[in-house]
Amino acid sequence: MFFRIRPASGGDRISPLPFGTYMIRRFLRILLLSIVAIAWLPAQSHPPRLVVFVSVDQLKGNVFDRFDSLFTDGFRTMRSDGLRFSRATLNYAPSETGPGHATMSTGCYPWKHGICSNDWINTATEKEIYCVEDTAAEAQEPGHSIVSPRNLLRPAIGDWLKAASPASKVIALSIKDRAAILMGGRHPDLALWFDHDSEHMISSDYYPAPLPAWVTAFNASRWMDHHLPEAWTLLLPDSVYRTFGPDDMPGERRWDTCRTFPHPFMPIQRVDQCIMSPYGNAMLLDLARQAVDGERLGRRDTTDLLCISLSSTDYIGHAFGPDSWEMIDNLVRLDRQLGDFLRFLTSRVGREHLLVVLTADHGALPLPEYAQDMHTMQARRISAADINRPILALDSLLRVRYHATEHVILQNEYVNERVARSAGITPEALAEEVRTGLLRIPGIADVYLRAELESRSTDGRPFLEQYRHGFVPERGGDFVIRFCEGCLVTNGSTGTSHGSPYFYDTNVPILFWGPRMAVHRVDRDVHTVDIAPTLARIIGIAPPSDIDGIALPEVPAPAGTQ
Numbered sequence: 114m115f116f117r118i119r120p121a122s123g124g125d126r127i128s129p130l131p132f133g134t135y136m137i138r139r140f141l142r143i144l145l146l147s148i149v150a151i152a153w154l155p156a157q158s159h160p161p162r163l164v165v166f167v168s169v170d171q172l173k174g175n176v177f178d179r180f181d182s183l184f185t186d187g188f189r190t191m192r193s194d195g196l197r198f199s200r201a202t203l204n205y206a207p208s209e210t211g212p213g214h215a216t217m218s219t220g221c222y223p224w225k226h227g228i229c230s231n232d233w234i235n236t237a238t239e240k241e242i243y244c245v246e247d248t249a250a251e252a253q254e255p256g257h258s259i260v261s262p263r264n265l266l267r268p269a270i271g272d273w274l275k276a277a278s279p280a281s282k283v284i285a286l287s288i289k290d291r292a293a294i295l296m297g298g299r300h301p302d303l304a305l306w307f308d309h310d311s312e313h314m315i316s317s318d319y320y321p322a323p324l325p326a327w328v329t330a331f332n333a334s335r336w337m338d339h340h341l342p343e344a345w346t347l348l349l350p351d352s353v354y355r356t357f358g359p360d361d362m363p364g365e366r367r368w369d370t371c372r373t374f375p376h377p378f379m380p381i382q383r384v385d386q387c388i389m390s391p392y393g394n395a396m397l398l399d400l401a402r403q404a405v406d407g408e409r410l411g412r413r414d415t416t417d418l419l420c421i422s423l424s425s426t427d428y429i430g431h432a433f434g435p436d437s438w439e440m441i442d443n444l445v446r447l448d449r450q451l452g453d454f455l456r457f458l459t460s461r462v463g464r465e466h467l468l469v470v471l472t473a474d475h476g477a478l479p480l481p482e483y484a485q486d487m488h489t490m491q492a493r494r495i496s497a498a499d500i501n502r503p504i505l506a507l508d509s510l511l512r513v514r515y516h517a518t519e520h521v522i523l524q525n526e527y528v529n530e531r532v533a534r535s536a537g538i539t540p541e542a543l544a545e546e547v548r549t550g551l552l553r554i555p556g557i558a559d560v561y562l563r564a565e566l567e568s569r570s571t572d573g574r575p576f577l578e579q580y581r582h583g584f585v586p587e588r589g590g591d592f593v594i595r596f597c598e599g600c601l602v603t604n605g606s607t608g609t610s611h612g613s614p615y616f617y618d619t620n621v622p623i624l625f626w627g628p629r630m631a632v633h634r635v636d637r638d639v640h641t642v643d644i645a646p647t648l649a650r651i652i653g654i655a656p657p658s659d660i661d662g663i664a665l666p667e668v669p670a671p672a673g674t675q
């Protein structure tokens with residue numbers, strides 16, 4: 114691919130404001146929230162002994178309204194006994210997994226925590242870097258990627274907690290390495306992720322302690338051998354799913370040879386299929402139980418933090434779309450899985466000592482073909498080649514104009530500074546010229562230049578504020594492309610994705626479940642960057658003073674904490 118595809122998406126309800134207005138809005142927000150906070154009585158007499166921070170990878174913000182009638186267990190408990198923020202968004206772009214988990218854990222936008230994307234270009238080596246790639250660390254099993262949180266520039270909630278309370282334990286678990294690592298922060302006790310080849314949960318040498326016995330026992334138990342059925346079947350009667358659409362949906366990927374239930378687990382694809390099914394989430398929650406028991410989390414005289422990122426929902430969403438029977442069944446099963454997990458936590462820790470927060474790193478675009486058929490929104494699939502071809506034509510035009518022997522437009526949204534220098538113009542002027550050409554390409558809605566992304570003024574330009582929050586000067590390119598709302602730019606003819614600043618990609622749930630929540634639903638705009646400072650307030654620790662998030666006052670904090 115000529116340059117990295119960042120799919121666009123739609124319907125964002127946030128109106129970007131000029132920077133001055135943004136600061137005034139922020140000030141008024143803090144003032145208002147302070148007044149609200151004073152009016153709230155504390156609902157708990159002590160900080161929680163266990164905070165469980167759950168991220169469901171690719172969980173759209175509308176699931177609790179859309180599928181609420183199907184939820185009878187964990188989701189229902191969290192929604193009816195807990196507190197739900199119905200209009201939570203990321204408020205930055207790109208809406209990807211790396212930035213999503215780093216933002217929710219650090220209370221900062223990517224512009225401060227540095228995880229601006231899942232991958233970026235190291236300008237010194239001109240090589241692509243994976244967001245948790247670390248050449249200084251070594252995996253505990255040979256042949257695996259070398260990963261760590263060294264690219265994370267800010268401490269996370271787990272780091273704040275351990276700084277204030279060294280006896281506290283911080284553990285992060287996920288199928289995906291980047292999710293576990295970036296949720297866990299710089300110095301957790303343990304971060305574990307799934308290794309496809311060995312079917313083991315692994316870590317890296319960055320984390321000093323050896324794998325605890327409960328992890329090696331979990332690995333030795335070979336979870337999939339004992340828990341995977343012959344096929345993924347629907348939990349509820351077909352008629353329930355049919356009310357939301359067909360099983361065989363246009364734009365869906367195939368499971369094996371067909372797209373409809375049941376989905377048999379094939380021996381040679383068993384691992385891929387497991388993590389692309391509700392059983393991947395079940396496996397991780399079983400591991401989380403082992404962590405709670407193995408580390409005695411929540412049963413010591415301190416606050417522990419358990420971070421869990423459930424990746425299977427993302428794999429299912431990419432393959433089958435957020436409206437598919439597969440996704441609905443996954444959510445129905447996750448509702449039951451979370452119900453069991455909440456009961457387990459309550460039995461081990463006690464409801465009064467427990468706080469659970471649930472959110473997501475991003476949403477997703479519906480399958481474009483399905484959205485067209487159902488007339489739910491304007492969406493279309495654009496072949497990456499149809500974007501890259503006119504970009505190459507533009508590049509050729511500029512090469513002729515500037516007598517360049519190299520490409521003018523480089524991979525990952527850079528312009529060639531050597532060409533600018535030899536032509537006697539600035540890279541900024543060259544980027545401006547590139548922008549003019551890019552804006553003529555169908556599917557491209559806007560192009561933001563580096564200077565605009567680094568500036569303090571957004572001048573009301575749509576989505577510039579979100580892209581500014583997501584831009585890291587040392588790791589970003591010379592420009593950023595925003596594709597049209599509802600456009601999925603992809604190499605594939607099936608499946609869907611996320612990454613845009615639009616509401617369908619950035620609207621996620623935020624739910625808090627703890628003792629005696631007095632208010633159950635809040636409809637104002639909040640952001641995932643607010644979660645970590647809210648947890649800090651409940652735990653009674655101080656976050657760094659220059660984070661971007663604000664503690665949400667509607668979530669009750671124990672007496673004596675700030």
Ligand SMILES: [Zn+2]
Nearest residue numbers: 171210427431
């Ligand atoms: Zn994804």
